[in-house]
Amino acid sequence: MSLKEKVDKEKLPKHVAVIMDGNGRWAKQQGKIRIFGHEHGVLSVREITEGCAELGIQYLTLYAFSTENWNRPRIEVNALMGLLVKTIRKETETLMKNNIRLATIGDRNQLPKNCIKELDEAIEATKDNHRMTLVLALSYSSKWDIVNAVRTIAAKVREKELLVEEIDEELISKTLTTGNFPHPELVIRTSGERRISNFLLWEIAYSEFYFTDVLWPDFRKKHLYEALLDYQGRERRFGKTGEQLLAKNDA
C-alpha cells in the first residue's frame, strides 16, 4: 500500500496551512545564492498544490511573504516579487486546468503594482473554480491582520453601524483577511524551525502542528502524505476529554 493510499480520505483536514521555510539554507548547501532556493521552492509549491488537490483538500494556504520579509536585502525582495509575478503568469493556466481558485491574504497594497495586477488577473480568471482554493499569504502577518480588523470594527462602532455588544468571535473571524476561509486543522512548517512566526495566530487556536526537518525545496508529495498520516493519528479534543469523544462516537 502506498503512502498516498494510506491517507484516509474520510478524515482529511479541510484546510492545510504551510510555513514554507528553508529555501536560503537549501541554496547555501548547494553553494548557490538564496534566490536559487526560492526558485526551487516554486517546484515544491506546484507539487504540494497538486498533492492537496488530488486528495480532495479544499483549502491550502501558503506563507509566501511575511510583513517582516520586507526587511530582507532589497535584491532578495525584488527577486521574490519577480518570481511571484513570473510564477502566477506561468501557472494560471495550470490552476484553470485543475479547477483551482487563487486567493490572497495580507496587506496587498504594499505589493508592487505589477504584482497586484498579475494577482488580480489570476484571481478573476480562477474565481469560479471550486475543486480547491489556493491562498497565498503575501505581505501577511497575523498581528497586522488583527490590528486591521480591530480598526475596521472600531470604525463601524464609531459610525454607529455596530454595537459594542455585537462584537464576538464570529465577527472578528469574518473581519480578518482570512474571513472567507475555514480555520486550518493542520499547520506544517518545514526546515526544523518550531515557530509560528506571526502566521494565522487567531485561526490556529485548535490547529494541529506538524514540524519537519525537510527544507522546503525538498518537500515532495510523500512528505505531505507523512504529515497527513501523522495528523490522522491524533485525537482532536477541542477542550473535551478523550472519554467524552469516545462516548460521542459510540452514540
Ligand code: FPP
Ligand atoms: C522561506 O525560506 C521562504 C520564503 C520567505 C519565501 C517562499 C517563497 C517561495 C517558495 C517562492 C514563491 C512562492 C510562490 C507562491 C510563487 P527562507 O528564505 O527563510 O530560508 P532560510 O530560513 O533557510 O533562510
